[in-house]
Amino acid sequence: xxxxxxxxxxxxxxxxxxxxxxxxxxxxxxxxxxxxxxxxxxxxxxxxxxxxxxxxxxxxxxxxxxxxxxxxxxxxxxxxxxxxxxxxxxxxxxxxxxxxxxxxxxxxxxxxxxxxxxxxxxxxxxxxxxxxxxxxxxxxxxxxxxxxxxxxxxxxxxxxxxxxxxxxxxxxxxxxxxxxxxxxxxxxxxxxxxxxxxxxxxxxxxxxxxxxxxxxxxxxxxxxxxxxxxxxxxxxxxxx
Numbered sequence: 479x480x481x482x483x484x485x486x487x488x489x490x491x492x493x494x495x496x497x498x499x500x501x502x503x504x505x506x507x508x509x510x511x512x513x514x515x516x517x518x519x520x521x522x523x524x525x526x527x528x529x530x531x532x533x534x535x536x537x538x539x540x541x542x543x544x545x546x547x548x549x550x551x552x553x554x555x556x557x558x559x560x561x562x563x564x565x566x567x568x569x570x571x572x573x574x575x576x577x578x579x580x581x582x583x584x585x586x587x588x589x590x591x592x593x594x595x596x597x598x599x600x601x602x603x604x605x606x607x608x609x610x611x612x613x614x615x616x617x618x619x620x621x622x623x624x625x626x627x628x629x630x631x632x633x634x635x636x637x638x639x640x641x642x643x644x645x646x647x648x649x650x651x652x653x654x655x656x657x658x659x660x661x662x663x664x665x666x667x668x669x670x671x672x673x674x675x676x677x678x679x680x681x682x683x684x685x686x687x688x689x690x691x692x693x694x695x696x697x698x699x700x701x702x703x704x705x706x707x708x709x710x711x712x713x714x715x716x717x718x
Contacts, residue, residue, distance in 0.1 A: 505567065508545060523636055541605055542609065543565055547563045549563075562596075562601075592615050594622045604631075604634075606623070620633075621695050624717050633715050635713040638679045639710060641709050655676045689702055689713060
């Protein structure tokens with residue numbers, strides 16, 4: 479695949495296979511790369527994402543596109559009845575299960591985010607972290623999150639967002655498009671994966687565009703907060 483076009487796919491199935499294989503490959507280094515790339519700030523962002531779900535003690539939460547389960551583990555601190563951590567990368571969920579350490583109210587599941595195997599309204603909230611850029615059908619993914627959350631429950635989406643500060647753009651691109659792939663090649667032994675990830679941001683929705691999609695699909699109101707000088711967006715909406 480041409481590195482210049484690595485985030486663009488004519489066929490959705492090609493993207494799905496590429497993304498699944500990529501996350502399977504980097505699963506053992508995924509957590510450490512997240513800490514390195516964000517200088518540890520991703521830990522704080524995930525805590526904020528769980529907070530905006532409004533998850534209460536005894537509630538049920540879906541962590542969709544869970545990776546190794548960092549959001550799910552944060553949610554457990556709120557003493558929920560159940561957290562389901564779902565991802566279509568089997569290797570990611572295996573790493574998460576190794577971290578589970580006997581927690582009885584956390585379940586890892588293999589699932590396609592565009593066709594979830596859960597009944598309507600079974601969760602009080604749903605959350606996804608750094609997933610949306612990688613899905614083949616954003617609208618279906620969001621619609622499935624809305625479908626499985628009860629009316630009045632919340633959906634939260636944490637994602638990197640296109641950077642629009644012209645004065646800082648050269649520094650942002652130098653770090654994200656040049657340095658991050660170098661780190662990925664050295665630490666994760668997978669420069670291709672960490673070339674794709676920054677490029678996927680360039681063609682992703684703006685924060686306002688994602689807000690509009692969420693409202694159109696079934697949430698009102700939808701709000702968002704920009705983090706890390708505007709490079710990360712945390713959206714949340716109430717299911718109608």
